[in-house]
Amino acid sequence: MLRIGLTGGIGAGKSTVAKELAALGAVIVDGDKIAREVVEPGTPGLAALVEAFGDGILAEDGSLDRPALAAIAFSDDESREKLNAITHPLVRARGQELIDAADPDAVIVQDTPLLVEIKVAPMFHLVIIVWVDEEERVRRLVGSRGMDEADARARIAAQATDEQRRAVADVWLENTGTEEETRAAVRALWAERIAPFAANVAAHRPADGAPRLDDPAYAERLVGRLWVTLGADATSVTADGAAATVKLADGVAVEAVADRLADAGFAPVGAGLFEGSDPGRAVTVRVEA
Structure with a gap:
């Protein structure tokens, strides 16, 4: 089994990369999707959030009002840490269930928004960072998601810096071109590196002719x-x-x-x-x- 950590800042375009990897045969363990599942109505996760942040984070139908939670949880470090302490263990446990159910020779891609922040990079054979610059991410968040600019910048500021991401990156994938260009880059990465890496791990053999890279980190x-x-x-x-x-x-x-x-x-x-x-x-x- 080859385990890949996929991450990048909010608005960087991880979903495009994940979709292409899925089309190529990878099993995607989507951290954002799981994070929504573990706080659905009736779950212990939602109950814990209400206890921590109050009834004001609930919508009229009893579901989680995400903008209301975000307004509180991203307002200061203490609130964000409280949110993470509740949700991260639940997300990890559910993700592990999905991994355990996969084929032993599968390529598992864990789409983990806070991979750098929670310091889990060493768990993976490869870490892929999807990158675009901050101003483009703000533009995408405001234009495509309808997010307030101040909220978008607060979300970005609360995440890892580009320097912190570079320190854990085995693959630095710049998502600055068209969607098709990004998908083509993913297909090339799969053919040239991911698929042969997975085959080598399954066979317990070394790579043939791998290059020596200058990477101080x-x-x-x-x-x-x-x-x-x-x-x-x-x-x-x-x-x-x-x-x-x-x-x-x-x-x-x-x-x-x-x-x-x-x-x-x-x-x-x-x-x-x-x-x-x-x-x-x-x-x-x-x-x-």
Whole structure:
């Protein structure tokens, strides 16, 4: 199973990218859709929101009045954190249910608006950031969604910065052209990187001829992914660029973690040596017992 994190600022156009990935065969786990499901009338999620923010967030029919909630929840950091503490665990639990129900060899795309903010990037084989500049996002939110400009800017300001997104991005997808140009870019990404990456992970094999990229932020991403993969079985994980060294805990053999590493995209190629299955980036991991 290949897991991809898809994110970008509000108004960046993630839905266009997600639709094209779905058409290509990916299983989409839509964070926004799930976020709506977990606060429908009669759910524990909606009850918790009412308890936290009051009856004023309800519409006349008892459903959630989203603009009313947004006016409160995005007014200050404390309110936003309170909202996130209620909804995020519910969204994660429902998303995991959908992932567990998917085919073992599926490409899972988790469309997660706050992927950067909640620091879950290391959970994914790849993170795709969909980007357009802030002024264009404001224009889209006001023109297409009918959002008040001040509200649009407040929503954008409450999310991660472009610099924070770049730090976790394996793929930086600029959605500045036509819709068809964006869809074509997604199709190329699928053919050249995602599909072969998924096949390599399923076969536990390294990518052939992957390029070495100049990406200063990658070392931290690589370390994070290895910690998520190995947990307490590792005592040390360090990286210099795309070359990592892992020291295992006492009593843990390299063979005991080999399949986990291969499932995470690091295929065994020799004694204690693993190479990345991603055709878009050469990676080397040395594991020491």
